[in-house]
Amino acid sequence: MTGANDLSQVHDVDVVVHPGTQELSDAIAARLVTAIADALATQDVAHVSLTGGSLGSAIWASMAALPARAAVDWSRVELWWGDERYLPAGDKDRNDVQNDAAGLAALPLDPAKVHRVLGPDASESAEASATAYGELVRASGAGAFDVTILGVGPDGHVASLFPGHPAQQSTDAIAVAVHDSPKPPPDRVSLTFEALRRSREVWFVVAGADKAKAVANGVAGAGPAYSSAAQVKGEQRTLWLIDAEAAANL
Numbered sequence: 001m002t003g004a005n006d007l008s009q010v011h012d013v014d015v016v017v018h019p020g021t022q023e024l025s026d027a028i029a030a031r032l033v034t035a036i037a038d039a040l041a042t043q044d045v046a047h048v049s050l051t052g053g054s055l056g057s058a059i060w061a062s063m064a065a066l067p068a069r070a071a072v073d074w075s076r077v078e079l080w081w082g083d084e085r086y087l088p089a090g091d092k093d094r095n096d097v098q099n100d101a102a103g104l105a106a107l108p109l110d111p112a113k114v115h116r117v118l119g120p121d122a123s124e125s126a127e128a129s130a131t132a133y134g135e136l137v138r139a140s141g142a143g144a145f146d147v148t149i150l151g152v153g154p155d156g157h158v159a160s161l162f163p164g165h166p167a168q169q170s171t172d173a174i175a176v177a178v179h180d181s182p183k184p185p186p187d188r189v190s191l192t193f194e195a196l197r198r199s200r201e202v203w204f205v206v207a208g209a210d211k212a213k214a215v216a217n218g219v220a221g222a223g224p225a226y227s228s229a230a231q232v233k234g235e236q237r238t239l240w241l242i243d244a245e246a247a248a249n250l
């Protein structure tokens with residue numbers, strides 16, 4: 001990772017800083033290829049949980065341009081989403097739609113292994129969608145995700161778990177319905193902290209000066225009223241993959 005500045009082991013997490021958003025996005029795509037190929041060397045399938053947001057989609061544009069993506073047997077990759085906006089299939093504001101448009105759809109994935117959160121066109125409520133998604137995670141035998149990728153909002157939210165929002169407190173489920181989200185749209189479905197923590201590696205992916213405070217809070221381990229990101233750690237590794245602007249307050 002040429003040009004990366006490794007600030008390893010700050011507060012029991014690893015922080016890697018790349019100069020700008022493009023370098024960061026390209027590096028995450030390359031890292032993901034390696035992580036998936038490693039997992040597939042010893043497992044039948046690799047489970048990866050994806051994120052929406054700006055960088056969450058930029059990764060797939062980088063992947064589409066990365067020759068090394070051919071090193072992965074994508075038909076053995078199970079994809080999940082850490083959260084989804086509770087909107088009908090195909091809505092341009094859904095995370096999966098934005099990821100697909102950025103480049104995800106171009107990969108030779110097995111559609112049966114791409115697990116999309118049901119929207120209002122296919123479920124009675126966000127609660128019903130969350131229950132169905134949780135059951136799907138459980139039934140898949142995922143047990144733990146190999147990699148969970150999480151964007152972080154300027155307010156410190158990850159997936160659709162917003163600091164101080166009641167959905168943060170859901171402890172008895174894999175996925176939870178979120179209403180009155182401070183960021184539109186108001187209705188969402190999110191994996192819970194408990195589910196997100198069942199990840200071998202958690203990667204926070206963050207770019208931009210407007211995220212510098214959220215990154216500092218997350219890396220420092222701030223409480224849930226200030227940072228949802230700080231409540232999630234990987235079982236083996238927690239990585240902050242950020243650009244120089246986002247690192248400004250470290």
Ligand SMILES: O=C1O[C@H](COP(=O)(O)O)[C@@H](O)[C@H](O)[C@H]1O
Pocket residue numbers: 051052053054055056083084085095150151152153154158159160183
């Ligand atoms: O609404 C969401 O926002 C976050 C972060 O988005 P960004 O555009 O500020 O990077 C994203 O991680 C989450 O998946 C999404 O639903």
